[in-house]
Amino acid sequence: MLAIKLAFKNLLGAGLRTWLNVIVLSFAFVLIIFYNGMIDGWNRQARNDTQNWEIGSGQFWHPAYDRFDPYTIAESNAVISKDIQDLIDDDKLTPVLIRQATLYPQGRLQSVLIKGVDPNQKVLELPTADIQNSQNKYAAIIGKQMAKSTKLNVGDKVLMRWRDKNGTFDAHEIEIVSIFKCDVPTVDNGNIYLDIKTLQDMTTLQDQATMLVAHREYENTKLEGWEHKNLGFLLAEFDKIIESKKGSGLILQSILLILAMLAIFDTQVLSIFRRQKEIGTYIALGLTRAKVVGIFTVEGAAHSILAAIVGAIYGVPLFIYLSKNGIYYGTSAQDAGMNIPMAETLYPYYSVGLVITSIIIVVVAATIVSYLPARKISKMKPTQALKGKIQ
Protein backbone atom coordinates (compact mmCIF):
# COMPACT_ATOMS: atom_id res chain seq x y z
CA MET A 1 0.00 0.00 0.00
CA LEU A 2 2.81 2.35 0.94
CA ALA A 3 4.57 1.72 -2.37
CA ILE A 4 1.36 2.46 -4.28
CA LYS A 5 0.69 5.63 -2.29
CA LEU A 6 4.25 6.89 -2.73
CA ALA A 7 4.38 5.89 -6.37
CA PHE A 8 1.23 7.82 -7.24
CA LYS A 9 2.44 10.80 -5.23
CA ASN A 10 5.77 10.82 -7.07
CA LEU A 11 4.09 10.24 -10.39
CA LEU A 12 1.66 13.10 -10.03
CA GLY A 13 4.42 15.28 -8.63
CA ALA A 14 6.45 14.73 -11.81
CA GLY A 15 3.87 16.80 -13.70
CA LEU A 16 4.09 17.19 -17.46
CA ARG A 17 6.47 14.25 -17.99
CA THR A 18 3.93 11.93 -16.40
CA TRP A 19 1.01 13.29 -18.36
CA LEU A 20 2.82 13.04 -21.69
CA ASN A 21 3.47 9.36 -21.05
CA VAL A 22 -0.04 8.84 -19.79
CA ILE A 23 -1.58 10.45 -22.87
CA VAL A 24 0.57 8.37 -25.25
CA LEU A 25 -0.33 5.23 -23.33
CA SER A 26 -4.02 6.16 -23.26
CA PHE A 27 -3.94 6.37 -27.08
CA ALA A 28 -2.57 2.85 -27.13
CA PHE A 29 -5.34 1.74 -24.77
CA VAL A 30 -8.12 3.37 -26.75
CA LEU A 31 -6.83 2.24 -30.14
CA ILE A 32 -6.31 -1.34 -28.98
CA ILE A 33 -9.84 -1.49 -27.57
CA PHE A 34 -11.25 0.37 -30.58
CA TYR A 35 -9.68 -2.02 -33.09
CA ASN A 36 -10.61 -5.16 -31.18
CA GLY A 37 -14.10 -3.77 -30.65
CA MET A 38 -14.42 -3.32 -34.41
CA ILE A 39 -13.31 -6.88 -35.09
CA ASP A 40 -15.56 -8.27 -32.33
CA GLY A 41 -18.48 -6.16 -33.54
CA TRP A 42 -17.99 -7.32 -37.10
CA ASN A 43 -17.63 -10.91 -35.92
CA ARG A 44 -20.84 -10.76 -33.91
CA GLN A 45 -22.74 -8.93 -36.63
CA ALA A 46 -21.59 -11.26 -39.38
CA ARG A 47 -22.25 -14.39 -37.33
CA ASN A 48 -25.65 -13.10 -36.37
CA ASP A 49 -26.53 -12.20 -39.95
CA THR A 50 -25.23 -15.50 -41.28
CA GLN A 51 -27.22 -17.44 -38.69
CA ASN A 52 -30.36 -15.39 -39.29
CA TRP A 53 -30.18 -15.56 -43.06
CA GLU A 54 -28.49 -18.83 -43.89
CA ILE A 55 -27.53 -21.35 -41.28
CA GLY A 56 -29.77 -20.97 -38.21
CA SER A 57 -28.39 -23.02 -35.32
CA GLY A 58 -26.86 -25.46 -37.80
CA GLN A 59 -27.72 -27.43 -40.92
CA PHE A 60 -28.47 -31.05 -41.73
CA TRP A 61 -26.97 -31.94 -45.09
CA HIS A 62 -27.64 -34.79 -47.42
CA PRO A 63 -24.56 -37.01 -46.94
CA ALA A 64 -23.47 -36.52 -50.57
CA TYR A 65 -23.65 -32.72 -50.47
CA ASP A 66 -20.45 -30.70 -50.57
CA ARG A 67 -20.90 -26.95 -50.80
CA PHE A 68 -17.55 -26.55 -52.54
CA ASP A 69 -18.19 -29.25 -55.15
CA PRO A 70 -20.97 -28.41 -57.62
CA TYR A 71 -20.83 -31.92 -59.07
CA THR A 72 -22.34 -33.28 -55.85
CA ILE A 73 -25.50 -31.16 -56.12
CA ALA A 74 -27.29 -33.39 -58.60
CA GLU A 75 -27.04 -36.36 -56.21
CA SER A 76 -27.55 -34.50 -52.94
CA ASN A 77 -31.20 -34.81 -52.22
CA ALA A 78 -33.39 -37.11 -50.19
CA VAL A 79 -37.04 -37.48 -49.36
CA ILE A 80 -38.21 -35.67 -46.26
CA SER A 81 -39.54 -38.25 -43.79
CA LYS A 82 -42.75 -37.81 -41.85
CA ASP A 83 -40.86 -37.17 -38.60
CA ILE A 84 -38.85 -34.43 -40.25
CA GLN A 85 -41.97 -33.00 -41.86
CA ASP A 86 -43.45 -32.71 -38.37
CA LEU A 87 -40.40 -30.70 -37.27
CA ILE A 88 -40.78 -28.52 -40.37
CA ASP A 89 -44.44 -27.96 -39.57
CA ASP A 90 -43.38 -26.92 -36.03
CA ASP A 91 -40.96 -24.37 -37.54
CA LYS A 92 -38.00 -26.15 -36.01
CA LEU A 93 -36.50 -26.95 -39.39
CA THR A 94 -36.89 -25.60 -42.89
CA PRO A 95 -35.95 -27.59 -46.01
CA VAL A 96 -33.86 -26.21 -48.84
CA LEU A 97 -33.58 -27.92 -52.21
CA ILE A 98 -30.54 -26.79 -54.18
CA ARG A 99 -30.10 -27.24 -57.95
CA GLN A 100 -27.90 -25.69 -60.55
CA ALA A 101 -29.36 -23.65 -63.38
CA THR A 102 -28.49 -21.18 -66.08
CA LEU A 103 -30.06 -17.76 -66.27
CA TYR A 104 -30.26 -15.68 -69.44
CA PRO A 105 -30.61 -12.04 -68.37
CA GLN A 106 -30.53 -9.65 -71.35
CA GLY A 107 -29.33 -12.50 -73.53
CA ARG A 108 -26.31 -13.15 -71.34
CA LEU A 109 -25.65 -16.50 -69.75
CA GLN A 110 -25.13 -16.79 -66.05
CA SER A 111 -24.75 -19.86 -63.86
CA VAL A 112 -26.87 -19.73 -60.73
CA LEU A 113 -27.96 -21.87 -57.83
CA ILE A 114 -31.71 -22.28 -57.49
CA LYS A 115 -32.72 -22.70 -53.90
CA GLY A 116 -36.17 -24.03 -53.23
CA VAL A 117 -37.43 -22.65 -49.93
CA ASP A 118 -40.66 -22.93 -48.01
CA PRO A 119 -42.52 -19.61 -48.42
CA ASN A 120 -44.02 -20.06 -44.94
CA GLN A 121 -40.75 -20.78 -43.18
CA LYS A 122 -39.94 -18.89 -39.98
CA VAL A 123 -36.43 -20.22 -39.51
CA LEU A 124 -34.55 -17.74 -41.70
CA GLU A 125 -34.99 -14.04 -42.32
CA LEU A 126 -35.26 -14.55 -46.06
CA PRO A 127 -38.42 -12.72 -47.18
CA THR A 128 -39.86 -15.96 -48.61
CA ALA A 129 -43.40 -14.80 -47.98
CA ASP A 130 -42.93 -12.52 -51.02
CA ILE A 131 -42.90 -15.64 -53.19
CA GLN A 132 -46.25 -16.69 -51.85
CA ASN A 133 -47.75 -13.28 -52.40
CA SER A 134 -47.29 -13.63 -56.13
CA GLN A 135 -49.78 -15.40 -58.41
CA ASN A 136 -46.94 -16.57 -60.63
CA LYS A 137 -45.87 -20.13 -59.92
CA TYR A 138 -42.36 -19.19 -61.04
CA ALA A 139 -42.08 -16.27 -58.68
CA ALA A 140 -38.53 -15.75 -57.44
CA ILE A 141 -36.73 -13.53 -55.00
CA ILE A 142 -33.11 -12.46 -55.32
CA GLY A 143 -30.65 -10.39 -53.35
CA LYS A 144 -29.53 -6.85 -54.13
CA GLN A 145 -26.11 -7.90 -55.40
CA MET A 146 -27.61 -10.62 -57.57
CA ALA A 147 -30.04 -8.04 -58.98
CA LYS A 148 -27.12 -5.73 -59.67
CA SER A 149 -25.02 -8.35 -61.42
CA THR A 150 -27.93 -9.63 -63.54
CA LYS A 151 -29.42 -6.12 -64.01
CA LEU A 152 -32.81 -7.50 -62.93
CA ASN A 153 -35.51 -5.49 -61.21
CA VAL A 154 -38.76 -6.37 -59.49
CA GLY A 155 -41.31 -7.45 -62.12
CA ASP A 156 -38.65 -8.53 -64.63
CA LYS A 157 -39.04 -11.91 -66.25
CA VAL A 158 -36.01 -13.89 -67.22
CA LEU A 159 -35.43 -17.24 -68.88
CA MET A 160 -33.95 -19.98 -66.74
CA ARG A 161 -32.79 -23.42 -67.82
CA TRP A 162 -32.24 -26.42 -65.53
CA ARG A 163 -32.07 -30.18 -65.53
CA ASP A 164 -34.60 -32.43 -63.87
CA LYS A 165 -33.58 -35.45 -61.80
CA ASN A 166 -32.99 -37.49 -64.96
CA GLY A 167 -30.69 -34.88 -66.45
CA THR A 168 -33.22 -33.66 -68.99
CA PHE A 169 -33.01 -29.95 -69.74
CA ASP A 170 -36.07 -27.82 -69.22
CA ALA A 171 -36.55 -24.05 -69.30
CA HIS A 172 -39.06 -21.45 -68.21
CA GLU A 173 -39.38 -17.78 -67.54
CA ILE A 174 -39.22 -16.81 -63.88
CA GLU A 175 -40.47 -13.55 -62.46
CA ILE A 176 -38.52 -11.49 -59.94
CA VAL A 177 -41.13 -10.56 -57.32
CA SER A 178 -38.87 -9.13 -54.66
CA ILE A 179 -35.29 -7.99 -54.15
CA PHE A 180 -34.00 -8.25 -50.65
CA LYS A 181 -31.02 -6.64 -48.99
CA CYS A 182 -28.76 -9.05 -47.16
CA ASP A 183 -25.19 -8.58 -45.93
CA VAL A 184 -24.31 -12.27 -46.27
CA PRO A 185 -22.81 -12.76 -49.74
CA THR A 186 -23.39 -16.54 -49.84
CA VAL A 187 -27.12 -15.87 -49.47
CA ASP A 188 -27.16 -13.20 -52.16
CA ASN A 189 -24.55 -13.70 -54.89
CA GLY A 190 -25.56 -16.22 -57.57
CA ASN A 191 -28.68 -17.40 -55.76
CA ILE A 192 -32.31 -17.44 -56.88
CA TYR A 193 -35.00 -18.43 -54.40
CA LEU A 194 -38.15 -20.20 -55.55
CA ASP A 195 -40.94 -21.97 -53.74
CA ILE A 196 -39.59 -25.43 -52.85
CA LYS A 197 -42.74 -27.07 -54.20
CA THR A 198 -42.20 -25.37 -57.56
CA LEU A 199 -38.57 -26.48 -57.67
CA GLN A 200 -39.56 -30.02 -56.69
CA ASP A 201 -42.06 -30.03 -59.56
CA MET A 202 -39.50 -28.54 -61.96
CA THR A 203 -36.95 -31.22 -61.12
CA THR A 204 -39.38 -34.06 -60.40
CA LEU A 205 -37.82 -34.38 -56.97
CA GLN A 206 -41.10 -34.54 -55.07
CA ASP A 207 -40.82 -34.01 -51.29
CA GLN A 208 -37.06 -33.90 -51.48
CA ALA A 209 -34.51 -31.50 -50.06
CA THR A 210 -30.72 -31.02 -50.11
CA MET A 211 -30.49 -29.71 -46.62
CA LEU A 212 -32.53 -28.78 -43.56
CA VAL A 213 -31.78 -25.58 -41.73
CA ALA A 214 -32.39 -25.69 -37.98
CA HIS A 215 -34.17 -22.89 -36.10
CA ARG A 216 -31.87 -20.97 -33.71
CA GLU A 217 -33.66 -22.55 -30.78
CA TYR A 218 -33.53 -26.08 -32.18
CA GLU A 219 -30.66 -27.90 -30.50
CA ASN A 220 -30.96 -31.50 -31.72
CA THR A 221 -27.93 -32.59 -33.71
CA LYS A 222 -29.09 -36.02 -34.89
CA LEU A 223 -31.48 -36.74 -37.75
CA GLU A 224 -31.34 -40.13 -39.39
CA GLY A 225 -30.08 -39.98 -42.96
CA TRP A 226 -28.79 -36.41 -42.61
CA GLU A 227 -25.38 -35.13 -41.54
CA HIS A 228 -25.38 -32.40 -38.95
CA LYS A 229 -23.10 -29.44 -39.65
CA ASN A 230 -22.53 -27.24 -36.65
CA LEU A 231 -21.72 -23.53 -36.51
CA GLY A 232 -18.02 -24.23 -36.12
CA PHE A 233 -18.00 -26.03 -39.45
CA LEU A 234 -20.33 -23.66 -41.27
CA LEU A 235 -18.53 -20.53 -40.08
CA ALA A 236 -15.02 -21.94 -40.39
CA GLU A 237 -14.14 -19.76 -43.38
CA PHE A 238 -15.36 -16.64 -41.68
CA ASP A 239 -13.50 -17.56 -38.49
CA LYS A 240 -10.30 -17.75 -40.53
CA ILE A 241 -10.91 -14.24 -41.86
CA ILE A 242 -11.45 -12.95 -38.31
CA GLU A 243 -8.30 -14.71 -37.13
CA SER A 244 -6.27 -13.15 -39.92
CA LYS A 245 -7.74 -9.71 -39.18
CA LYS A 246 -6.91 -10.14 -35.51
CA GLY A 247 -3.41 -11.24 -36.47
CA SER A 248 -2.79 -8.19 -38.62
CA GLY A 249 -4.36 -6.02 -35.91
CA LEU A 250 -1.98 -7.52 -33.39
CA ILE A 251 0.98 -6.14 -35.33
CA LEU A 252 -0.49 -2.63 -35.26
CA GLN A 253 -1.36 -2.95 -31.57
CA SER A 254 2.09 -4.28 -30.74
CA ILE A 255 3.73 -1.30 -32.46
CA LEU A 256 1.50 1.07 -30.48
CA LEU A 257 2.22 -0.76 -27.26
CA ILE A 258 5.96 -0.85 -27.89
CA LEU A 259 6.01 2.91 -28.54
CA ALA A 260 4.13 3.55 -25.30
CA MET A 261 6.36 1.14 -23.39
CA LEU A 262 9.49 2.78 -24.80
CA ALA A 263 8.25 6.10 -23.41
CA ILE A 264 7.76 4.53 -19.97
CA PHE A 265 11.11 2.72 -20.11
CA ASP A 266 12.85 5.93 -21.09
CA THR A 267 11.14 7.81 -18.26
CA GLN A 268 12.14 5.12 -15.77
CA VAL A 269 15.78 5.10 -16.85
CA LEU A 270 15.89 8.90 -16.65
CA SER A 271 14.08 8.86 -13.33
CA ILE A 272 16.51 6.44 -11.71
CA PHE A 273 19.44 8.36 -13.18
CA ARG A 274 18.17 11.74 -11.93
CA ARG A 275 16.71 10.68 -8.60
CA GLN A 276 19.68 8.88 -7.06
CA LYS A 277 19.74 11.28 -4.13
CA GLU A 278 16.07 10.57 -3.49
CA ILE A 279 16.77 6.82 -3.68
CA GLY A 280 19.59 7.26 -1.14
CA THR A 281 17.25 9.26 1.10
CA TYR A 282 14.61 6.53 0.99
CA ILE A 283 17.21 3.99 2.07
CA ALA A 284 18.54 6.30 4.81
CA LEU A 285 15.00 6.77 6.10
CA GLY A 286 14.67 3.03 6.48
CA LEU A 287 13.19 1.67 3.28
CA THR A 288 14.72 -1.58 2.10
CA ARG A 289 16.17 -1.60 -1.42
CA ALA A 290 13.45 -4.06 -2.46
CA LYS A 291 10.84 -1.55 -1.32
CA VAL A 292 12.52 1.25 -3.27
CA VAL A 293 12.58 -1.01 -6.36
CA GLY A 294 8.89 -1.64 -5.66
CA ILE A 295 8.13 2.10 -5.48
CA PHE A 296 9.82 2.78 -8.80
CA THR A 297 8.22 -0.25 -10.45
CA VAL A 298 4.76 0.70 -9.21
CA GLU A 299 5.46 4.27 -10.28
CA GLY A 300 6.14 3.14 -13.85
CA ALA A 301 3.25 0.70 -13.86
CA ALA A 302 0.95 3.38 -12.44
CA HIS A 303 1.34 5.21 -15.77
CA SER A 304 -0.86 2.49 -17.20
CA ILE A 305 -3.50 2.93 -14.47
CA LEU A 306 -3.60 6.68 -15.07
CA ALA A 307 -3.67 6.01 -18.82
CA ALA A 308 -6.67 3.72 -18.32
CA ILE A 309 -8.44 6.51 -16.43
CA VAL A 310 -7.51 9.17 -19.00
CA GLY A 311 -8.39 6.79 -21.83
CA ALA A 312 -11.74 6.11 -20.18
CA ILE A 313 -12.50 9.85 -20.02
CA TYR A 314 -12.49 10.22 -23.80
CA GLY A 315 -12.70 6.56 -24.81
CA VAL A 316 -15.90 5.55 -23.01
CA PRO A 317 -18.10 8.28 -24.58
CA LEU A 318 -16.51 7.53 -27.95
CA PHE A 319 -17.12 3.79 -27.61
CA ILE A 320 -20.68 4.28 -26.41
CA TYR A 321 -21.37 6.57 -29.37
CA LEU A 322 -19.81 4.15 -31.85
CA SER A 323 -21.54 1.07 -30.47
CA LYS A 324 -24.90 2.88 -30.63
CA ASN A 325 -24.52 4.63 -33.98
CA GLY A 326 -22.02 2.34 -35.66
CA ILE A 327 -19.39 3.27 -38.20
CA TYR A 328 -20.87 3.93 -41.61
CA TYR A 329 -18.62 2.88 -44.47
CA GLY A 330 -20.85 4.19 -47.24
CA THR A 331 -20.67 0.87 -49.01
CA SER A 332 -20.98 -2.72 -47.93
CA ALA A 333 -18.20 -5.24 -48.38
CA GLN A 334 -20.22 -6.83 -51.17
CA ASP A 335 -20.57 -3.50 -52.95
CA ALA A 336 -16.82 -3.18 -52.70
CA GLY A 337 -16.44 -6.58 -54.34
CA MET A 338 -15.43 -8.48 -51.19
CA ASN A 339 -17.03 -11.85 -50.60
CA ILE A 340 -17.32 -11.43 -46.83
CA PRO A 341 -20.36 -10.81 -44.67
CA MET A 342 -20.07 -7.17 -43.70
CA ALA A 343 -22.74 -4.50 -43.45
CA GLU A 344 -22.56 -0.88 -44.59
CA THR A 345 -22.67 0.18 -40.95
CA LEU A 346 -20.45 -1.70 -38.56
CA TYR A 347 -21.39 -1.68 -34.89
CA PRO A 348 -18.29 -2.21 -32.74
CA TYR A 349 -18.76 -4.42 -29.71
CA TYR A 350 -16.86 -3.54 -26.56
CA SER A 351 -17.19 -6.33 -24.08
CA VAL A 352 -16.11 -6.18 -20.44
CA GLY A 353 -13.74 -9.03 -21.24
CA LEU A 354 -12.12 -7.04 -24.05
CA VAL A 355 -11.61 -3.99 -21.83
CA ILE A 356 -10.26 -6.02 -18.90
CA THR A 357 -7.94 -8.05 -21.16
CA SER A 358 -6.60 -4.87 -22.78
CA ILE A 359 -6.01 -3.26 -19.38
CA ILE A 360 -4.25 -6.36 -18.06
CA ILE A 361 -1.98 -6.56 -21.13
CA VAL A 362 -1.00 -2.89 -20.90
CA VAL A 363 -0.55 -2.93 -17.09
CA VAL A 364 1.57 -6.10 -17.20
CA ALA A 365 3.70 -4.71 -20.05
CA ALA A 366 4.12 -1.38 -18.21
CA THR A 367 5.08 -3.20 -14.99
CA ILE A 368 7.72 -5.25 -16.79
CA VAL A 369 9.32 -2.26 -18.53
CA SER A 370 9.23 -0.35 -15.25
CA TYR A 371 10.83 -3.17 -13.29
CA LEU A 372 13.74 -3.69 -15.70
CA PRO A 373 15.47 -0.33 -15.08
CA ALA A 374 14.33 -0.26 -11.40
CA ARG A 375 16.34 -3.42 -10.70
CA LYS A 376 19.45 -1.25 -10.87
CA ILE A 377 18.48 0.31 -7.55
CA SER A 378 19.09 -2.96 -5.72
CA LYS A 379 22.76 -2.77 -6.75
CA MET A 380 23.22 0.87 -5.75
CA LYS A 381 25.38 1.86 -2.81
CA PRO A 382 23.26 4.12 -0.59
CA THR A 383 26.29 6.23 0.36
CA GLN A 384 26.94 6.98 -3.32
CA ALA A 385 23.24 7.46 -4.06
CA LEU A 386 22.98 10.02 -1.27
CA LYS A 387 25.68 12.07 -2.95
CA GLY A 388 23.82 11.78 -6.24
CA LYS A 389 26.78 10.03 -7.83
CA ILE A 390 26.01 8.13 -11.04
CA GLN A 391 26.36 4.42 -10.44
Place this chain on the structure above:
Amino acid sequence: MDIIKITDLVKKFPVGNGHFTALNQISLTFGEGEFAGFVGPSGSGKTTLLNIIGSLDTPTEGNAIVLDKSISELSHKQSAKLRNQHIGFIFQTYNLLPVYTVYENVEFALLLQNLSGSVRKKAVLEALEWVGLTDKIKSKPAQLSGGESQRVAIARAMVKKPKIVLADEPTANLDSKNSHNILQTMLKLNEELKTTFIFATHDEKVMKYLKRKISLADGKVVGDEMI
Protein backbone atom coordinates in the same frame (compact mmCIF):
# COMPACT_ATOMS: atom_id res chain seq x y z
CA MET B 1 25.94 2.75 28.95
CA ASP B 2 27.48 2.74 25.46
CA ILE B 3 25.05 2.84 22.61
CA ILE B 4 27.79 2.85 19.96
CA LYS B 5 30.97 0.84 20.27
CA ILE B 6 33.54 0.94 17.50
CA THR B 7 36.52 -1.38 17.72
CA ASP B 8 39.57 -1.47 15.42
CA LEU B 9 37.46 -0.32 12.52
CA VAL B 10 39.08 -0.20 9.09
CA LYS B 11 37.37 0.90 5.90
CA LYS B 12 39.03 0.50 2.54
CA PHE B 13 37.72 1.50 -0.86
CA PRO B 14 38.98 -0.11 -4.05
CA VAL B 15 40.89 2.33 -6.26
CA GLY B 16 42.21 0.95 -9.55
CA ASN B 17 44.13 -2.23 -8.75
CA GLY B 18 44.71 -1.26 -5.12
CA HIS B 19 42.66 0.35 -2.42
CA PHE B 20 42.35 3.55 -0.42
CA THR B 21 42.15 3.33 3.37
CA ALA B 22 39.51 5.81 4.49
CA LEU B 23 39.42 4.72 8.14
CA ASN B 24 42.29 3.05 9.93
CA GLN B 25 42.02 1.29 13.27
CA ILE B 26 39.28 3.47 14.76
CA SER B 27 38.10 2.63 18.26
CA LEU B 28 35.44 4.81 19.88
CA THR B 29 32.44 4.58 22.16
CA PHE B 30 29.41 6.85 22.51
CA GLY B 31 26.99 7.03 25.37
CA GLU B 32 23.36 8.08 25.48
CA GLY B 33 22.66 11.80 25.06
CA GLU B 34 26.07 12.79 23.71
CA PHE B 35 26.45 15.85 21.48
CA ALA B 36 29.61 14.88 19.68
CA GLY B 37 31.25 15.59 16.38
CA PHE B 38 33.89 14.27 14.02
CA VAL B 39 36.00 17.16 12.90
CA GLY B 40 38.74 17.32 10.39
CA PRO B 41 39.55 18.30 6.84
CA SER B 42 37.94 16.85 3.74
CA GLY B 43 38.96 13.24 3.14
CA SER B 44 39.70 12.60 6.80
CA GLY B 45 36.96 9.94 6.98
CA LYS B 46 34.23 11.82 8.87
CA THR B 47 31.36 10.96 6.52
CA THR B 48 32.56 7.39 6.04
CA LEU B 49 32.51 6.84 9.79
CA LEU B 50 29.07 8.43 10.06
CA ASN B 51 27.78 6.19 7.24
CA ILE B 52 29.04 3.06 8.99
CA ILE B 53 27.43 4.08 12.29
CA GLY B 54 24.22 4.73 10.33
CA SER B 55 24.45 1.24 8.75
CA LEU B 56 24.57 2.76 5.28
CA ASP B 57 27.98 1.17 4.82
CA THR B 58 29.90 -1.67 6.41
CA PRO B 59 33.44 -1.84 7.81
CA THR B 60 36.14 -3.72 5.92
CA GLU B 61 37.69 -4.86 9.17
CA GLY B 62 36.91 -4.43 12.84
CA ASN B 63 33.52 -3.95 14.31
CA ALA B 64 30.87 -1.29 14.83
CA ILE B 65 28.15 -2.18 17.31
CA VAL B 66 25.21 0.20 17.29
CA LEU B 67 22.42 -0.34 19.81
CA ASP B 68 23.76 -3.85 20.42
CA LYS B 69 23.72 -4.70 16.73
CA SER B 70 26.86 -5.48 14.78
CA ILE B 71 26.69 -3.46 11.56
CA SER B 72 28.78 -6.01 9.65
CA GLU B 73 26.31 -8.79 10.41
CA LEU B 74 23.09 -7.00 9.57
CA SER B 75 21.14 -7.96 6.47
CA HIS B 76 19.76 -5.21 4.21
CA LYS B 77 16.39 -5.64 5.87
CA GLN B 78 17.78 -5.51 9.40
CA SER B 79 19.88 -2.43 8.72
CA ALA B 80 16.84 -0.74 7.14
CA LYS B 81 14.85 -1.52 10.29
CA LEU B 82 17.62 -0.15 12.51
CA ARG B 83 17.73 3.11 10.54
CA ASN B 84 13.98 3.41 10.44
CA GLN B 85 13.44 2.90 14.14
CA HIS B 86 16.51 4.27 15.85
CA ILE B 87 18.60 6.48 13.59
CA GLY B 88 17.82 9.87 12.13
CA PHE B 89 19.86 11.45 9.36
CA ILE B 90 20.46 15.12 8.61
CA PHE B 91 22.30 15.88 5.39
CA GLN B 92 24.21 18.87 4.12
CA THR B 93 21.83 19.24 1.15
CA TYR B 94 18.72 18.54 3.26
CA ASN B 95 17.59 15.68 0.95
CA LEU B 96 13.92 16.52 1.29
CA LEU B 97 11.60 14.67 -1.06
CA PRO B 98 10.62 17.33 -3.60
CA VAL B 99 7.08 16.23 -4.44
CA TYR B 100 5.99 16.02 -0.79
CA THR B 101 4.87 18.86 1.44
CA VAL B 102 6.70 19.72 4.65
CA TYR B 103 4.14 17.69 6.59
CA GLU B 104 4.50 14.67 4.31
CA ASN B 105 8.30 14.83 4.39
CA VAL B 106 8.25 14.68 8.16
CA GLU B 107 5.52 12.05 8.19
CA PHE B 108 7.45 9.80 5.78
CA ALA B 109 9.67 8.27 8.48
CA LEU B 110 6.57 7.27 10.44
CA LEU B 111 4.77 5.73 7.47
CA LEU B 112 7.19 2.83 7.58
CA GLN B 113 6.36 2.15 11.22
CA ASN B 114 2.70 1.31 10.57
CA LEU B 115 1.44 3.89 13.06
CA SER B 116 -2.14 5.07 12.92
CA GLY B 117 -2.98 8.33 11.17
CA SER B 118 -3.81 10.18 14.39
CA VAL B 119 -0.57 9.08 16.10
CA ARG B 120 1.42 10.15 13.05
CA LYS B 121 -0.33 13.51 12.89
CA LYS B 122 0.37 14.25 16.56
CA ALA B 123 4.03 13.29 16.20
CA VAL B 124 4.52 15.32 12.99
CA LEU B 125 2.93 18.47 14.46
CA GLU B 126 5.02 18.09 17.60
CA ALA B 127 8.22 17.71 15.55
CA LEU B 128 7.34 20.75 13.44
CA GLU B 129 6.67 22.70 16.61
CA TRP B 130 10.17 21.85 17.89
CA VAL B 131 11.67 23.41 14.79
CA GLY B 132 9.13 26.26 14.58
CA LEU B 133 7.62 25.37 11.22
CA THR B 134 3.96 24.69 12.01
CA ASP B 135 2.98 27.49 9.63
CA LYS B 136 4.70 25.78 6.68
CA ILE B 137 3.13 22.36 6.79
CA LYS B 138 1.60 22.67 3.34
CA SER B 139 4.67 24.16 1.67
CA LYS B 140 6.78 22.17 -0.77
CA PRO B 141 10.59 22.07 -0.27
CA ALA B 142 11.06 24.35 -3.29
CA GLN B 143 9.15 27.07 -1.44
CA LEU B 144 11.43 27.00 1.62
CA SER B 145 14.66 28.82 2.41
CA GLY B 146 17.83 26.85 3.19
CA GLY B 147 17.37 27.30 6.93
CA GLU B 148 13.75 26.23 6.79
CA SER B 149 14.65 23.19 4.69
CA GLN B 150 17.25 22.10 7.19
CA ARG B 151 14.76 22.56 10.04
CA VAL B 152 12.34 20.29 8.16
CA ALA B 153 15.17 17.77 7.84
CA ILE B 154 15.73 17.99 11.61
CA ALA B 155 12.02 17.48 12.23
CA ARG B 156 12.07 14.47 9.89
CA ALA B 157 15.06 13.02 11.72
CA MET B 158 13.53 13.68 15.16
CA VAL B 159 9.88 12.80 14.55
CA LYS B 160 10.38 9.14 15.36
CA LYS B 161 12.35 10.11 18.49
CA PRO B 162 15.44 8.12 17.48
CA LYS B 163 18.22 7.17 19.85
CA ILE B 164 20.86 8.53 17.47
CA VAL B 165 20.89 11.43 15.01
CA LEU B 166 23.71 11.58 12.49
CA ALA B 167 24.25 14.97 10.93
CA ASP B 168 26.63 15.29 8.01
CA GLU B 169 27.77 18.91 7.56
CA PRO B 170 24.30 20.20 8.53
CA THR B 171 25.27 23.86 8.37
CA ALA B 172 27.51 23.84 5.32
CA ASN B 173 24.85 25.43 3.11
CA LEU B 174 23.53 27.86 5.70
CA ASP B 175 24.47 31.37 6.70
CA SER B 176 25.71 32.19 10.19
CA LYS B 177 22.32 33.13 11.64
CA ASN B 178 20.56 30.05 10.34
CA SER B 179 23.44 27.84 11.45
CA HIS B 180 23.13 29.05 15.02
CA ASN B 181 19.35 28.61 14.97
CA ILE B 182 19.70 25.06 13.71
CA LEU B 183 22.35 24.15 16.24
CA GLN B 184 20.38 25.64 19.11
CA THR B 185 17.38 23.60 18.03
CA MET B 186 19.44 20.44 17.96
CA LEU B 187 21.03 21.19 21.28
CA LYS B 188 17.61 21.75 22.81
CA LEU B 189 16.35 18.42 21.44
CA ASN B 190 19.49 16.71 22.71
CA GLU B 191 18.87 18.03 26.19
CA GLU B 192 15.12 17.43 26.22
CA LEU B 193 14.99 14.01 24.52
CA LYS B 194 18.44 12.67 25.45
CA THR B 195 19.06 11.87 21.79
CA THR B 196 22.68 11.24 20.86
CA PHE B 197 23.80 13.66 18.16
CA ILE B 198 26.91 12.91 16.13
CA PHE B 199 28.10 15.44 13.59
CA ALA B 200 30.58 15.29 10.77
CA THR B 201 31.81 18.82 10.26
CA HIS B 202 34.65 21.15 9.62
CA ASP B 203 32.52 24.21 10.40
CA GLU B 204 33.82 26.29 13.29
CA LYS B 205 30.26 27.35 14.17
CA VAL B 206 29.28 23.75 14.81
CA MET B 207 32.41 23.01 16.77
CA LYS B 208 31.47 25.73 19.27
CA TYR B 209 28.36 23.78 20.20
CA LEU B 210 29.94 20.33 20.49
CA LYS B 211 30.34 18.77 23.91
CA ARG B 212 32.77 16.22 22.55
CA LYS B 213 35.13 16.77 19.65
CA ILE B 214 36.77 13.83 17.89
CA SER B 215 39.46 14.93 15.48
CA LEU B 216 40.17 12.79 12.45
CA ALA B 217 43.08 13.04 10.06
CA ASP B 218 43.84 10.62 7.23
CA GLY B 219 41.35 8.11 8.60
CA LYS B 220 42.75 8.04 12.12
CA VAL B 221 41.52 9.49 15.38
CA VAL B 222 44.06 12.15 16.34
CA GLY B 223 42.12 13.73 19.17
CA ASP B 224 39.11 13.04 21.39
CA GLU B 225 38.26 15.74 23.90
CA MET B 226 35.26 16.48 26.08
CA ILE B 227 34.43 20.17 26.14
